Amino acid sequence: MHLVVSSIDVFPRFASLAASALMTSTALAAAQDPARLGTVVTPSFEAMHFDLDADQKAYSGSASIELEVHAATNSFRFHARDMKLERVALRRGHAAIPTTMRRGDLGIVTVEAKAPLAPGPYTLEVDFTNDFNTRASSFYRVVAGGHAYAFTDFEPDDARGAFPCWDEPSFKIPWQITVAIPEAHRAYSNTLAEKETVTNGRRTVIFHRTRPLPSYLVAIGAGPFDAIPIAGLSVPGRAVMVHGSAPLGHVAAQETPPILEALERWFDRKYPYDKLDLIAVPEFTAGAMENAAAITFRETRLLLDPKTMSPSQRLGLISTTAHELSHMWFGDLVTLAWWDDLWLNESFASWMGDKITNQVAPEFHVANDQVTSADRAMVTDARLTTRAIRARQLASDNLSQLFDVLSYQKGQAVLGMLERWLGPETFRAGVRGYIAAHAFGNATAADLWTALSKAAGRDVGAVAGSFLEQPGVPIVTVEVVGETPGAAAPPIGRGCASRSDGC
Template sequence: MGKVYYISKNVGLGLLVLGVTALATIIALSAVYHKEKAKNLGSPAGGSSNDTSTSTSTAVPSTTTSASKELWDHFRLPGSIVPVTYNVTLWPRLTPDADGLYIFTGHSVVVFHCVKETDLVIIHSNKLNLTGPGAALRGLGHVTAPAIQKHWFVENTEYLVLQLSRGLAVGATYALHTEFQGELADDLQGFYRSEYEEDGVKKIVAASQMQATFARKAFPCFDEPAMKAVFNITIIHDPSTVALSNGKDIDVADTVIDGIPVKVTKFEPTQKMSTYLLAFIVSDFVSIESRQNHLLIRIWGRKKAINNGQGEYALNVTGPILQFYERYYNASYPLSKSDQVALPDFNAGAMENWGLVTYRETALLYDPLVSSIWIKKRITSIIAHELAHMWFGNLVTLRWWNDLWLNEGFASYVEYLGTDYAEPTWNIRDYIVQYDLHKVFLVDALASSHPLSCPEEEVSDPAQINEMFDSISYSKGAAVLRMLSEFLTEPVFARGLSSYLNTYAFGNTIYTDLWDHLQQAVDNTPGIHIPCSVHDIMNRWTLQMGFPVVTIDTRTGRITQKHFLLDPDSVVERVSQFNYTWFVPIKWMKAGVEQQQYWLLQETDVNSQMRVSGQDWVLANTNVSGYFRVNYDLENWERLLSLLNTNHQALSVINRAQIIDDAFNLVRAKIVNTTLALRTTKYLHKERDYIPWESALRNLRYYIFMFERTEVFGDLQAYLKQRIQPLYEHYRTLTANWTKVLTLHTDVYNHITVIDVACVVGVRDCKEFVKTVYREWMDNPVKNPIQPDLRSTIYCNAIALGGMEEWDFAWRMFQNTTVASEASLLRGAMTCTKLPWLLNKYLGYTLDPNKIRKQDATATIQRIASNIVGLPLVWNFVRDKWSFIYEQYGKGSFSFSGLISGVTRRFSTEFELQELKRFKEDHSEVGFGSATVALEQAIEKITANIKWMADNKDQVWKWLKEELS
């Protein structure tokens, strides 16, 4: 079990006294507010407080230099004191004050143990003003607290520091009381403000987003994941609103404070938990609910959305997903209720706050008359991801952010299992290959990648922490854990996981604790054999970056592995204790017959069974269960290409996708010739499954990006038209000329893709079809004739083919829709116009939250950059507005790093590389925040693009001409 702190009888009595005085303090806070509201929010507060509540004015020390060795100059807490409980009362004002600011006031009592000698209390606090008596410290039990001599804020490390008159007693328990005021800003961080309009009335929501380092913006706290405590939350709010928090409300009372009628909602104590999982919301939202055994499940959102049934689907799948996880983890859901809330403004896609999960509206609300099957799949996957965290991450929490990968990678893996249970006809498990594994390969094949688990000292300040929320942590983490589950078998993996969760419930761990429990499960399961310990195998996948390319020579049976790099000339500066070799589990087949799994433990080995002759062929990494790429001798490649052209269904769907993806990326790494990769696409005129097509188009999209501004593009477009035309005709027939709605998911996905590509490459009548059906909608806006599943591609193509009239119509529909997913489709479609002046106008809209919400701004900029016409406009815009963009999004947005990679995706010339380097130099003083690593990766990718173009342009053009002739 995790470490438990026991509260003595005297401590309990002390807490009771603090609770009784809470209401008096609330009343006092109202008076304090009127005195304090004129102050500049977030500036350091002067004065000092001690345990007798007297104070004297004192100068506020300036933030010391980076060379200082003072405890408050380190981003990590010193660990001298450890919290036990918090009593937090917050009062958000949902109307602006005389200065136009939305503020909140509050007070907090944190009870903590002293575990090391110290005469300082260092606690996180960011953009909060101390008010009234400020801070007071008292001892609990028979302990007398030292006086607070002075206090100050440290802006860089976001601390409130209290200098004490003497040291705290080791082993003693104290209570720190603070009163404070902050701004309920619209920055989507901490305790923030969300706005929306309903029936012409502006509505304000007070919401929270604490991950990763924003709880300190709501109240002073020990804001590190290992600093778990029990939270007692009370919210004061307008009587017309409802308050939510992690626990159930246990007391709701109407009262009057300073002449203002208010409602006071008190919530049950939370389980012992981390600050980043705390949540509270004040709104006029409504809910629908169900009960699963004794568990209350509720879906909350805007009145119009919930009353129109948009929460029904989420409610229907939540119960089954929770039941699945209870069985999978062999552990009951640890809370009394499960609230899920759709917020109009939310920075992340969703957040796993324990018992109060928050979502973007597009990630929770589903309208069956308007929303596509893609939206339904996304909603189910995100719900499954967040509910997986209720145990893995919330019940058992990683000690520090350097191991974030295990938390997010695990949820990203088991979301496929939860979704598959809720919707078994979707066959969703296979999609991890394209959505996670193939996607993250492109990042992990860079010399600037990073290991899953970094040393703690590499992840200390908030920007470094936010950088960890990347595709390595999520997608590589998911792929590596899937590989681990595959070679251990799913039952063994689940037993080890259950043991881990039940052992460390309500505590913190490091990733190796999971390896220990998985090893115990292996040891206790007859018939499970692995070549060495789980630790030895997995350390090579987690403690060094990258992955291998496994090369099999079927003439000799020789197998080799090598660190795979997209640019083989790049220099890997990060040293690996394992010399970039891995223990590789290879599942394989010979001529269609599954063989016994083979472990590659050395850089080179020989397996005589992999020798073949005649027409026999070898395929390694069957079902793409391993995190590696595969190369073969040329003869085996020829046999696989022949198989694709003559009997492609002899290979599984995901192995067909794997062959394409491996071949194209082996070209980029200069391992095989570019024509070999192109030849993997020749059979596509016979392919009807979505996953291989998606793999081919994703890889050909790189060719499009590289050649779109060159003379090669016309022939590439013509070749794509040849490949896609039969698929287009197949789906036109299957849908009776696009009138019949398809039900099989792979067909739905594929016919969306086929229309999109066919219109771009000029397939006969595709353009006329999208223009006609879009015009029908324009002529009768009340009734949209476009199938929900086809809207994304038809909107985009119709706007691209049209002019101002089509764009303006989309803008009006965007402003008027009450369905978030429809608004999202329209927002994206408007980036497709080919009119530069419209794109420039749209870029300006991204700076105005009244037009484009802050949560959508960077994504909209990226979408405009994906338009070949918009690319130079965005590049100029980003360089010109960088200081503003960075200030708005660079310090806390998980999606911010995507802005740099999105803008530079097409860069492939020396001139563009030098421009990016100049941009880096010109804005070094402003900084790049959570996009710092993305900037370095962009430079590396562009360097590789330049080399690839020099090596492959002529070969590709020659091959295309030959195929077209």
């Protein structure tokens, strides 16, 4: 995700968020988190069919989820928030299994079987109806230029408000999405369309099965879109926008290919998906969101008028696109195992995004901006209410509070420090090793330190850990204790914002 940071409101907001985050830092370990779904019954594939008409207030759908029961159990849980569940049916092969269903907090649905489920494969079928969200989250509806559109925005835990799923990032599975929409509308998702047919005024689009994705990176959009091709990518590309805005997509179409090419070169690995759509969304809370192969942008970030755009608007487009495309490898191809490592996603994409921006548009000197952003992080981090970059999270926490200046700017500064310490080539070799080892799977910060340590031939985790697991800004005080060279003793303390903070 790419934040929109305003210098006017950023400090008070982040300071109060950091205070509430601190209270969760001593929370239970993930394994003891009662709001996690558990791993006794896990999904391996989900097919979904949606009946969508953005002109209506509600939609309907059905999900067919392949499950694996790993040990005998009477019950399991999945996520489905807000929606009406019309039918929930469990079967093994063709045999229906009698169950009852209970709904709880956080969108958790518990399915209980009358007799224990033996280990093996099962299928869960769920039919549902739901109102579109109207507050730019989950599956939501927007009216722009007199036309209605439907968009999704899920990170971190709003996929459960759109369809039934295992809404935790470690459940990384292939998805197959089918949408039925009015004939005049168009739809996009995470893959190219496999088949598109029109019958009786309804257009049915069957999208290709995705590579393994967590629920938060699934994307669906429908409405009377315009689109223009993005030529020069290693895969088919488009900029997608609301009807009538196509002329404003050409700047993005021109700036994107060198960014993707620079990333493919840095990672030494081809872009991992079968196409790339950049989608301009008229109502959008963040700056952009890295849905796999279907990146959504706040409309004003992506669509620019070449006749009137300012240099800073062009920089905003390039740096946001570079940040989001970095996520295609770091976040999408390799996904955090749990939200504790959200910082790693965002720190890396911010660091990588700046590196690529500097390559494709050196005239902006983004390294200068990094000084400002590190300063901004230090202002928050010098307060007693700050938190460590890597913060323990419970499923019941307000996970959105993690998207702050510490996860982005402080983490970026720490990664930059590690790169300078290890050397750019060693750092890159370590990241490439990490991506290769965990492609299409999940990983943690510890996995990255292991890969970097292997590339560097020394222990990176101990150094990185001291910056990640402790809050605050280290301040080194050098005191001359004698005239003999080398006699200075550098005690390391913690920086504070002011004396009123009490340290």
